Amino acid sequence: MPSDERDGDVDEPDVSFVVPARNEGDYLRGTLGSLAALDTDYAAEVIVVDGDSSDDTRAIAREYGATVLQEGGSSIAVARNMGADRATGEWLAFVDADTRVRANYLTELLGFVEANGLAAASSYCRITGPHRSVLMELTINHVFSRLERPILPGFNCLVHRRAFEEIGGFPEVANEDTAFSRALARRLPTAYCPNVLVESSGRRIADQGLTGTLWHYLSLDVERLRAEY
Template sequence: MSASKTTAERGSRGESLEPVVSFVVPARNEAEYIRGTLSSIVGLDTAYAYEVIVVDGGSTDGTADIAREYDVTVVSDGGSGIGPARDLGADYATGDWLAFVDADTRVRANYLTAMLGYVEAEGVAGASSACRITGPYRAKLMEATINHVFPRLELPILPGFNCFVRRDAYHDVGGFPNVPNEDTAFSRRLARSYDTGYCARALVESSGRRIADAGLTGTLWHYGRLDVERVRAGSRG
């Protein structure tokens, strides 16, 4: 396990500030996308201090080298899975809030300020935001499901590519489990103990590459199968 040291966002006079938020970005062979993701994060328009932790899952395409071009921490976990990768990033985090963003997701410039304003105003321990799924038009059904169905569930699902959670609450419920559809399992577990919500003022843009490759039916089948495996693994959330 190795890491390159990060620095927090600098203040107006150059002093180092303790991060309020820690972005955690799991990545495995994401050379095609990770520049856009990290550029969007380091380019945030905010006065809040934050840090970025990239957890490299044994990439062979230069993902880690690209990440090191940015002012971020790069940690290697050897490819143990998406849930453990997010957990490892959380272990390195020092911010009061954790922002889990996938390596093919870009955040809008107001994301951090809007999300912090929302969770503080609403008194919630976890949240997601509006999303836009790029790619083929059929990806819009997935986008609509995330934007309009997930928030209305009795136990709302906070998708792993865009999950904002208070660090103490994250650890209190055990973090992301190492099961299929780990974000569903985590979200349900979190919502049983804490209030969660969706911030409509913030927006992220995530890749619809799976839908482009497998089609909408194939993608729904993929996630449906993972959810069956999650339940069989004994993780109902």
């Protein structure tokens, strides 16, 4: 069983933020700081699922009063599902440890899903880092969002708990967020809020270049298709 450290409690949260993290000490403080700065009347809790970090990830999570779950680092899908299982909110918001939400994130995105009768949604994003990160940003905002079954990236996905449970959470396959999005959209309505509500790091592009990054995700998607998701 995973260990569970809880330093802060939120009574009956509307939303549970689930943040998978492994050796994310350089980024996590920015993510949790943005969640602490949300300007909203909705109540939220934050769950950090630590993937056996060797840096100060857990200490930073405790510093911000997050619930800390420890997971062996097997996969990001396992971490997200573990966080969802521990969560108590009606809505689950999945963000990554290098994602910063804007202050109006919850008010805008929850208002959008409720106004449109959606089971899940993402929003437009900004990818920080090298100039070539703009291509990934444009792909997410103007390609993923227009698909018949929109791809809701794991770094920015809000889903109702019942919908999440209905499809069994994130499958343990490559490109788990694509597989999750497609399974969800086959049964329930999903969409993109056309406002920029998060910023995510373009660090992979900085490290591997645009071509290397595209090849990485293409390889993962081939694995997903081979797994028949």
